[in-house]
Structure formats: structure tokens, C-alpha cells
Amino acid sequence: CRVLFNAFENIEQISTRLASIKSGIPLARFIKPHLLTEEEYLDVVNAMHSLGEYKERLKIVRNASIDRVRALCDEFKPDIVIWDFLQRFAHRYDLGSHGTLAHEVGKAVSDLQDMAIDKNAVVFCLSQIRRSVDDYQRSYSKTVEYRPPDVSELKESGDIENYADNIFMAWWPWRDTMSDKLNPNDYRISVQKNKLGPLGNVSVHLNVETLKISDWKIA
Numbered sequence: 001c002r003v004l005f006n007a008f009e010n011i012e013q014i015s016t017r018l019a020s021i022k023s024g025i026p027l028a029r030f031i032k033p034h035l036l037t038e039e040e041y042l043d044v045v046n047a048m049h050s051l052g053e054y055k056e057r058l059k060i061v062r063n064a065s066i067d068r069v070r071a072l073c074d075e076f077k078p079d080i081v082i083w084d085f086l087q088r089f090a091h092r093y094d095l096g097s098h099g100t101l102a103h104e105v106g107k108a109v110s111d112l113q114d115m116a117i118d119k120n121a122v123v124f125c126l127s128q129i130r131r132s133v134d135d136y137q138r139s140y141s142k143t144v145e146y147r148p149p150d151v152s153e154l155k156e157s158g159d160i161e162n163y164a165d166n167i168f169m170a171w172w173p174w175r176d177t178m179s180d181k182l183n184p185n186d187y188r189i190s191v192q193k194n195k196l197g198p199l200g201n202v203s204v205h206l207n208v209e210t211l212k213i214s215d216w217k218i219a
Contacts, residue, residue, distance in 0.1 A: 001057070002057050002080070004081045004082070005058065005061070008063050020047070022051070025043060026210060066112070069115070079122065080124065085125075085126045085127060087127065090105040092108075093107050109163040113163050127155065150169075172187050
């Protein structure tokens with residue numbers, strides 16, 4: 001499929017992470033090439049060169065407006081548009097003195113939904129959540145207690161929940177607790193809203209060296 005990625009920050013990390021996932025070479029080697037042997041360095045260089053195969057399938061832009069992305073959709077015709085991240089984009093809207101961030105987020109989500117329909121593409125909006133450390137962690141002197149994030153914890157969540165067809169919450173239980181009672185490779189996708197199907201958790205395997213996600217199973 002063809003993917004259009006509109007990123008607001010950390011755009012320089014996309015290529016190295018993709019190369020790490022594709023090649024299986026640990027991400028740390030891409031980040032600290034000066035620590036590598038000559039052979040390891042050549043492997044990293046070859047992995048980066050191999051990304052040329054995505055030239056016609058992946059387009060990455062930085063901080064593009066919705067009008068710019070609409071124009072790119074006409075030109076590139078993506079199957080998927082990834083928008084990272086929603087709250088930063090919403091700040092572009094000036095709704096006057098009575099407007100709030102919640103209203104701005106609602107307007108942003110509505111416009112992106114219209115674009116998805118107009119351009120016949122699936123749009124994924126990446127969103128922040130608001131949780132304190134205490135929300136993540138519980139007392140686990142005897143047992144480890146944790147819970148997945150909830151839709152209400154999306155920043156300015158009201159209109160996101162109203163407009164979205166699906167809401168998936170990425171969740172890493174081990175990272176929440178850093179407990180040796182949990183597997184650091186156990187990652188979850190919590191399905192909080194699904195217009196055409198059931199809710200629940202999907203268990204996946206996370207390769208902590210490359211951050212590749214695989215082995216999707218219903219939890």
C-alpha cells in the first residue's frame with residue numbers, strides 16, 4: 001500500500017527505525033555508528049540504502065497543513081494517511097476567544113474525517129494521552145496490578161471519540177511498571193472503539209532491539 005506520513009517532530013527517526021525493523025539490525029547501531037566495527041557499519045549503510053524500495057510507496061512530510069495534505073493526496077493517491085500528532089495540528093485552528101483546545105481538536109478530527117472520505121484513504125491520527133505515574137502503577141508488593149489506557153485519557157477526548165470509527169490504544173504493560181514479573185516483549189493494542197466489530201485487547205510481540213511488532217493474537 002501507499003502511505004503518506006505527516007509528522008510534526010522526530011521526523012529524522014523514521015528512516016532509521018524503518019531500516020532497523022526491515023533488516024533486523026538493532027536500532028542502537030543506527031543511533032551510534034561511531035561505536036561499530038567496520039563490518040557492522042557497512043551492514044547499517046546497506047540497510048539504509050535498501051529503503052530505496054519504499055520511494056514510490058512512502059511519502060513523508062513535515063508539519064503540513066490539511067490543504068497541503070489534500071493536494072498531496074491528489075498527487076500521491078495514498079491508501080493510508082498517518083497524522084502525527086493530533087493535538088499539535090489542532091493548535092492551528094483559531095476559533096476565537098470562546099474556543100478551547102477541545103473545540104480545536106473536534107474541528108481537526110472532523111476535517112480529517114472529511115478528507116478520508118473525499119480522498120478514499122484510511123486516516124490514522126496519533127494522539128497524546130494524559131496519565132500520571134500513579135495512574136500507571138499500582139501497589140504490587142504481592143501482585144502486579146496495571147490497567148490499559150482508556151478513551152477518556154486521550155487529551156481533549158470528547159470529540160475524538162465521537163468522530164473516530166476506531167480507537168486503538170497502544171499499551172506496554174512492562175514499561176508501565178518495570179516489573180520483573182512481566183515480559184518486556186508483551187505489548188498490547190487495546191481496542192476501545194470499533195464501529196464494525198468487537199472491543200478487546202490484542203496481544204503482540206515487541207522486539208525491544210528493533211521495535212518491530214509482530215505475532216498479533218487476540219488476548
